[in-house]
Amino acid sequence: MADIQSPVPGTFYHRPSPEDPAFKSTGDSVAVGDTVGLVEVMKSFIEVQAEAAGTFDGYSVDNEAAVSAGDVLATLK
Amino acid sequence: MSIQRLFIANRGEIAVRIVRAAQSLGIHTIQAHSEADTDMLAVRMADQAVCIGPAQAAKSYLDVDRVVQAAMDAGADAVHPGYGFLAESPRFARAIEKAGMIFVGPSADTIERMGDKVSARQAAEAAGVPVVPGSDGRIDDMDHAADLAGQIGYPVMIKASAGGGGRGIRIADTPEDLTKLAPQARQEAQAAFGDGGIYLEKVIPQPRHIEVQIMGDGTDAVHCFERECSLQRRRQKVWEEAPAFDLPEPTREAMCQSAVDLARAVGYRGAGTIEYLYDAAADEFYFIEMNTRIQVEHPVTEMVTGLDLVAMMIRVAGGEPLPVAQSDIHLTGHAIEVRLNAEDPLNKFMPFPGVVGTLVLPESGGIRVDHFLYEGYQIPPFYDSLIGKLIVHAPTREAAIDKMATALEAISINGLKTTIPMHKALAQSPDVRAGRVHTQWLEPWLDAGNLTTDQTGGAS
Numbered sequence: 001m002a003d004i005q006s007p008v009p010g011t012f013y014h015r016p017s018p019e020d021p022a023f024k025s026t027g028d029s030v031a032v033g034d035t036v037g038l039v040e041v042m043k044s045f046i047e048v049q050a051e052a053a054g055t056f057d058g059y060s061v062d063n064e065a066a067v068s069a070g071d072v073l074a075t076l077k
Numbered sequence: 078m079s080i081q082r083l084f085i086a087n088r089g090e091i092a093v094r095i096v097r098a099a100q101s102l103g104i105h106t107i108q109a110h111s112e113a114d115t116d117m118l119a120v121r122m123a124d125q126a127v128c129i130g131p132a133q134a135a136k137s138y139l140d141v142d143r144v145v146q147a148a149m150d151a152g153a154d155a156v157h158p159g160y161g162f163l164a165e166s167p168r169f170a171r172a173i174e175k176a177g178m179i180f181v182g183p184s185a186d187t188i189e190r191m192g193d194k195v196s197a198r199q200a201a202e203a204a205g206v207p208v209v210p211g212s213d214g215r216i217d218d219m220d221h222a223a224d225l226a227g228q229i230g231y232p233v234m235i236k237a238s239a240g241g242g243g244r245g246i247r248i249a250d251t252p253e254d255l256t257k258l259a260p261q262a263r264q265e266a267q268a269a270f271g272d273g274g275i276y277l278e279k280v281i282p283q284p285r286h287i288e289v290q291i292m293g294d295g296t297d298a299v300h301c302f303e304r305e306c307s308l309q310r311r312r313q314k315v316w317e318e319a320p321a322f323d324l325p326e327p328t329r330e331a332m333c334q335s336a337v338d339l340a341r342a343v344g345y346r347g348a349g350t351i352e353y354l355y356d357a358a359a360d361e362f363y364f365i366e367m368n369t370r371i372q373v374e375h376p377v378t379e380m381v382t383g384l385d386l387v388a389m390m391i392r393v394a395g396g397e398p399l400p401v402a403q404s405d406i407h408l409t410g411h412a413i414e415v416r417l418n419a420e421d422p423l424n425k426f427m428p429f430p431g432v433v434g435t436l437v438l439p440e441s442g443g444i445r446v447d448h449f450l451y452e453g454y455q456i457p458p459f460y461d462s463l464i465g466k467l468i469v470h471a472p473t474r475e476a477a478i479d480k481m482a483t484a485l486e487a488i489s490i491n492g493l494k495t496t497i498p499m500h501k502a503l504a505q506s507p508d509v510r511a512g513r514v515h516t517q518w519l520e521p522w523l524d525a526g527n528l529t530t531d532q533t534g535g536a537s
Contacts, residue, residue: 009430009458011133042419042428042462066113066132066459 002052002076003060006067010041012048014063022063024056024074036074039067048073080104080155080179080395084127084148085119087159088138090449090465091371092119095157098387100124107151109144111137113457118449127151132459138162145172155179155394161461164370165192181394182347183293183369190343191367195238195276201364204342206335209354209363211278219259222277226255229279235259237266238274248280283515284354286314287321287362289336290378292386293345294393299403300333300340301378301386308503308519310426315496315519316503317414319377322474322512325360332362337403339367348375348390357515373416373466376447380412380470411477412470415485415503417448418462421494422528430458434491443470444484456493464495474512478504502528 006012014022014037023036030036030050037048037059054076061073082105085095096106096119108123113132120126129147130137137143139162148156156173158181163169170185182188191197195214202208210229215238216222226233226249235247235258247262249255259275267273286309290301305321306314320329336351350368355361375386384401392400420426433454438446448465456464469484471477482504485497503509506527508518 008428011459041458042430042460044428044462046427064133 002050002054003072004036004048004050004074004076006039006048006069006071006073008039008041008046009068010039010046010066012061012063012065012067012073013038013040013045014059022059026056026058028056030054030056030076039073050076052076080391082107082151082153082155083181083391084151084153084156084178085109085123085159086129086138086144086148086156087162087164088114088117088119088449088460089463090447091159091373092117093122093449094387094447095119095159096122098385099157099391101385102388102391104391107148107153109138109147111459113459116454118451118454125151132457134162134460141166141169141172144169145176148173148178149176153178155181155391157181157391158370160370160372165368167192179394181391183343183345183349187343187345188369191349191369193238194236194366195274197367198364200343201339201367204335204339206339206351206364207362209278209281209365212276215274215276217274219256222259222275223252223255225277226252229277232280234278234280235262235275236278237262237270237272238276239266239270239272281354281356281363283357283517285321285357285515286352287324287332287355288350288352288368289333290372290375290386291336291340291345291349291351292389292393292399293340293347293349294397294399295344295346297399298337298340298345299399299401299406300337301382301384301406302408303329303332304374304377306374307514307516308509309516310519310523314374315416316500316509317374317377318474318477319381319412320408321355323357324355328355328360328362335364339364346393348372348386373463374414376445376466376468377412377414380443380445380468381408381410382406383409410470410472411474412468413477413481414466414468415481415500416463416496417465417467417490418496419456419464419493420462420496422496422499422523424494426496427494428458428462429494430456430462431493432456433493435489436491437487437489439484439487443480444468445470446488450490464490464493467500475510478510499523499528 035047057075057077083099084107106123107125109129158164167185167189170180173180232250247258263273285307305318308316353362445468469480
């Protein structure tokens, strides 16, 4: 069990662009360094990467939700 | 003055600036804000505030219907768009006029005409303003493009006619490059802007960016001299001056006059800026585009002319004729503005939207700070990283740089990382001091490691 936290405050995106599918789906395997989402902060996009390996257990906040630094964005099993 | 109730459809430092200017004219101010901007300074200062939607700009500041409805509901008779957001949206300007309110800016038709690079270039040429040698309008035939590029001379720039902010630009050094890059540019323009139109332009080596501030009342126009904005990172200006340095007087006169000619030719109303590339080696200038709004760097012009440009644009929008004649506008001394962004220049300019701690702002004796900060304010992460501007004014350029260096030491914005360390280093740079800079200078200077914690003391 591991939480993936937001490194910065901003707007969280599940997808690389509105036309693309989400970076990860429940049940996907996740390696260290995999990108699971993007946080838009002041017009810059920061990649959120997994710091541990595991199985993706889902996003904890909605796509395009406002997040604070340290908020849990997704969890791994 | 026909404007009694002004709706401010913007945020941040420019909203504060507009509230101040409007209040100086005795106008009731109605400040728009998103849910994330409830605590911003302009909301506290304005006579009235109205929430226009969620944090995301697309659902608040950029939503034309919502903003127009909010202005109507608040009983506004005019709307000031600031810069960015809807400031150069002809649809917004039209919607405001259709709703019976005044748009503080030029007509929707003028915004539209000057917003399209090809029609803006045609307007400039028609007014006798020199333009960068290039294709006369958009090109769809690639054989024609190759012929033209040969006539202009390589390297040539391929630009999207609907583009902006440097997007979609490619440089072809040879005919082979052009054959390869032109179709790519068309495809990208089509995908990004829904319009695959491209045009060609001569590449000016090491150009300087000089722009002329104009003000019009729909009939007459004046210039308020020029600004030098050559220090840019990722095509964003970071340090601006007025006037331009070492510009031969006949060149300054010709450039400023050409800006007035263009403003008059399009019946311009409000504050506007004509941007030029300046080839210092050849002492030639070329029109590149017109910005149909007040700009971030307007304070340097205010410092050297003593004019209040924002108040003036509100007055002419209200139907008054220009309050000054050209002969009333004089240049006094030299002014420099630096943009203060909530970014960490020592860490790849990573955005840093923190809570403002102790705030020390030097504001006296030719030092001005335009900002929207107060102690305890949480900078929202949803918008631009610009948190303020530090502007200095002194009798000479050298004295202005010295004053900037002193002011940068005196300013303190705790709790945030800002671009102040970069400006401190720039103020010490021999190239900046000697005016040996151009639009391609700053990025290599940063890449060469001229900005380190040691050199700048690591101050925020």
